[in-house]
Amino acid sequence: MQLSAEQLTWAVHGTPLLVDVNLTVASGQTFGLVGPNGSGKTSLLRLLAGLNKPKAGQVLIGNQPLHTLKQRAIAQSIALVEQQAETTDRITVREVVALGRTPFLSALQPWSDQNEAIVTQALLDVDMQHMANRLWHTLSGGERQRVHIGRALAQQPKVLLLDEPTNHLDIRHQLSILKLVKQLPITVIISLHDLNHAMECDHIGVMDGGRLVDAGPPKGVLTAFRLRQTFGVYADIFTDPVDNSQVMRFRSAL
Numbered sequence: 001m002q003l004s005a006e007q008l009t010w011a012v013h014g015t016p017l018l019v020d021v022n023l024t025v026a027s028g029q030t031f032g033l034v035g036p037n038g039s040g041k042t043s044l045l046r047l048l049a050g051l052n053k054p055k056a057g058q059v060l061i062g063n064q065p066l067h068t069l070k071q072r073a074i075a076q077s078i079a080l081v082e083q084q085a086e087t088t089d090r091i092t093v094r095e096v097v098a099l100g101r102t103p104f105l106s107a108l109q110p111w112s113d114q115n116e117a118i119v120t121q122a123l124l125d126v127d128m129q130h131m132a133n134r135l136w137h138t139l140s141g142g143e144r145q146r147v148h149i150g151r152a153l154a155q156q157p158k159v160l161l162l163d164e165p166t167n168h169l170d171i172r173h174q175l176s177i178l179k180l181v182k183q184l185p186i187t188v189i190i191s192l193h194d195l196n197h198a199m200e201c202d203h204i205g206v207m208d209g210g211r212l213v214d215a216g217p218p219k220g221v222l223t224a225f226r227l228r229q230t231f232g233v234y235a236d237i238f239t240d241p242v243d244n245s246q247v248m249r250f251r252s253a254l
């Protein structure tokens, strides 16, 4: 499902944190959101998820303005994995992932074998099935991160928003989560600090000072100029002879 932002503006105590953000992510696309610390990536993802209300502009899911939908309807379509998500103690890994099914349960639609199967698959997808009965508070940072992604997958969203989902993960799990996310047939917006990982996305958007300063196919967006201008680094860009992909080598800060 297509997700778009139209002239999105957000401010806290009169300080503008997002300014006039226009963005369209096509159905099924994996869109990488990059930008320096404090550039507005988390703020934008929270607005796109309906957790914060814009001061101006709107978010559209398909053709429907997000603010016209009830929280439960939003949760049936959009899942957000936050950077520092916390979960109450004394809850097992499987129970955390099962929370992803909450928006679909009601008196008329109680927990079913199908829900059970969805949770099992989500645990397998994030490689946490072997820890399904472990208590949440006993997990490492990376394991917690994978469980939270599992919960979002169990939600079977039409749009998946991920805020730096790989920041606690070892390299094997970084690559497997990125591969999994790319293969999902849904719309994904993923904020990333690793710009070489971002190159694998279908499109990239660059945040700088609360504005979306560029968006499009990765090669055209992450240029040596952009790396200097927005990220403050000198970098050389090479073509990998194995697969012709573009690789950045960061030399120094400006």
Ligand SMILES: Nc1ncnc2c1ncn2[C@@H]1O[C@H](COP(=O)(O)OP(=O)(O)OP(=O)(O)O)[C@@H](O)[C@H]1O
Binding pocket: 012, 017, 035, 036, 037, 038, 039, 040, 041, 042, 043, 044, 207
């Ligand atoms: N509730 C808030 N009140 C005041 N300032 C805020 C609030 N939320 C975010 N900010 C500020 O807005 C700016 C953007 O923050 P945001 O978390 O969106 O950036 P980010 O691009 O996700 O950063 P990072 O890469 O460090 O995670 C920062 O300067 C931050 O301090």
